[in-house]
Amino acid sequence: MTIEQDMQDATLDQLVEWAKALVVPGERRILGLSGAPAAGKSTVAERIVTALGPDTAVLVPMDGFHLANEVLIALGRRDRKGAHDTFDDGGYARLLATLRAQGPDDPVVYAPRFRREIEEPIGSAIPVRSTVPLVVTEGNYLLLDSGAWPAARACIDEVWFLALDTEVRHARLLRRHEAYGKSPEDAARWAFGPDERNAQLIESTACRADRIVRLS
Secondary structure (H helix, E strand, O other): OOHHHHEEEEOHHHHHHHHHHHOOOOOOEEEEEEOOOOOOHHHHHHHHHHHHOOOOEEEOOHHHHEOOHHHHHHHOOHHHOOOHHHEOHHHHHHHHHHHHHOOOOOOOEEEEEEEOOOOEEEEEEEEEOOOOOEEEEEOOOOOOOOOOHHHHHOOOOEEEEEOOOHHHHHHHHHHHHHHOOOOHHHHHHHHOOHHHHHHHHHHOOHHHOOEEEEEO
16 A cells, blocks of 8 residues: 555545444444644544544543653653654553453543643543543554554554645644744754654555545
């Protein structure tokens, strides 16, 4: 499968319907959304979860497993935050395994959340009730074939790769970085430096997705 040959044009309403088709009351299913930085993963995931309602779906982003800045500094990786080895991939895989096995009578599981305004993860921020049948997770590296990422992928029923025109994605990245306090120069340095290197790696994994989707 390649992005160009196997891309499906779809509306957001269609994505909601596809997600709804995964729901089986009394069972736990996990849907993953992957794609390059600023491809729209968070927005689409939030819209799907909102459309299905809190009794049906909950969002657990991969970004909650960013390593803390002090850890990245100690590892010498702070200047490329967002790369695949700046996440706790093992912790993410273990959480997905726990959520996958969560039975109807099991207690609430609490997942972490990433806060962009402070650039740090916050633990135990997202409650996942056992009665919610669909967990939606989104992140850059759901389809990566190294580290603990394959273990995480093994817990996910379907992964959809969101494709977006590169120029549009770059414009979104620049706006995002500036909105969170970077100067135009620093925003461009990140968008066309670390972000673009990550994007190239992420796009090389699209062939492993169950669907490659371009929102129409």
